[in-house]
Structures are given as C-alpha cells and as structure tokens.
Amino acid sequence: MGEGFVLAARPWRESSLLLEMFLREEGRMGMLARGVRSGRGRGERSLLQPLRPLQVAWRGRGELPTLSRCEAVDPPLPIRGARLLAALYLNELLYRLLPRHDPHPELYGRYRSALVELAAGERPGWTLARFERDLLAELGYALETTRDAAGRAVEAGLRYRWAPGSGVVPDGAGIPGAALLALAEDAASADSSSSGPRAASSRRRSPPASRCGCARRAGSRCWRPRAAQGQRSRPSTMVSVRPPTHTMPSSTLSSIRASWPISRPWLTRRAGPASAPRSAR
Secondary structure, three states: OEEEEEEEEEEEOOOEEEEEEEEOOOEEEEEEEOOOOOHHHHHHHHHOOEOOOEEEEEEOOOOOOEEEEEEEOOOOOOOOOHHHHHHHHHHHHHHHHOOEOOOOHHHHHHHHHHHHHHHOOOOHHHHHHHHHHHHHHHOOOOOOOOEOOOOOEOOOOOEEEEEOOOEEEEOOOOEEHHHHHHHHHHHHHHHHHHOOHHHHHHHHOOOOOOOOHHHHHHOOOOOOOHHHOOOOOOOOOOOOOOOOOOOOOHHHHHHHHHOOOOOOHHHHOOOOOOOOOHHHO
C-alpha cells in the first residue's frame, strides 16, 4: 500500500471514477476506482476526496491501474474559505506540472506540510509562495532570489519583477526585494534544519534507477532533472540558488510572512463552486 492524496477525480462510465493521486513513493499516479459511485461503493467513495490523507493499494500495471483498497489515515483537514481555494490550487499545480510515475518524496512532505499550515490558519500567500519555490526547485528550475539578472545583490528596499529568460530585474512597480530575500532566508533555514547525520546519510545514498530512456540506452543512471529526463537539454537561468549574503531580522521575516506582498485576486473571492478549480468539481 502507498500513502497519498487525491488530487482530482472525475466520473467514468456509470459507476466508476478516474482518479489522479499524489503518492509519497510513486509520485503522481492515475487510478481507476471501479464501482465507487454505485450503492455498494458509497463508503469508499466518501474517502476519495481531496485533502484527506489515505492509504491505497492497487492492482495492474500501465498508466491506469485499478484501485483495490482505500483506507483513511487521518480525518479530512479542516481547510475552509480562501485557504480551501489555496489548497485546491496546490492540487492543480501538482496535477498540471508533475509527470506520472516520477517519485518526489521530499515534495510530498512539503505538500503535506503546506496543507497542515493552511488548516492551522497560516496566511495562504506565504504558504503558496514557499510551495511554488520548492516545486520549481524539485522540477529543476530553482529560482534565484538573491541576485538580479545583472548579478547585483537584491536589495530589500527596492522592487523587482521577473523577466522571462533573464531573472529578476529592478522595477518600481514590482515585488519588494525584502520578499525575495525572505524566500531565500526561509529556504536556507529549512536546509540547515534538515541537515544532520540522518540527512547526510540519505544524501549519500544512490538515487533510484531512472525510467529515463537515455539512461536505459546508456546502461546507467540519468542525473538530469526529472522534468528534463528523456528530453533535449535546454538552457535555463533558474537553476542556481545562492545563499543569502546576510541574515534578515526575524521581525522583518515575520512581517512578510504575515502579509505576503504578492496579490492573488482569486484568494479574495468568496469560496464556492463557481470559483473552485476544476479539480474540485
């Protein structure tokens, strides 16, 4: 069995569901839940809801195995209002960006932590920004938030915008530099807290054998980012992250965390079926 969450579900034929799951060890995975929409499967159907940690088992191979067992690990997370929209937005990101059958155990842990933060009342803007940063890094496109496109250090008192293909550039109507530095500071603190004997030993382990075609042909492992495996490499300006050159005062970091300066208009709408992402319908 594997631990995971339902990202999206849609009806299939008269009594079944097509599921998109995000599992700790298997990554994003499609499954067919047969008969759960019939009278006998209503109990299991009630478990197959987003934002609820599950233990699932399946049978069959290929792109769409059949769900054979489903158990609840914990009660559904109490996420409501704008935070519910934020949580469903996380589901949509994983559904749209992650390839199937590509394990991301660290990202799974970050996703679950983000849901717990939203359930605990954390402001959604800061939680979403941190998850988006970690998701891009996991896909091989880590954001550089400590230096601008010209190589100059980002200043907390200036504003910046993201220029595709270049990086951050000064812009008086853009994002405060303090916010970019806060993301870098948060990432550095997360890395330092995860360091230790156990983390060091896990980093020394060999990565699992890749499913990448180029690795199979070469008879070895593929060390390219998972998102780029099997594809031609392409240049990117988002693959290098430098540690911050200074430590941001804790009061400043707390202020940014409490009022994230990047607006998300859809978070201010009233939560309801009309404004929910497609995965929730």
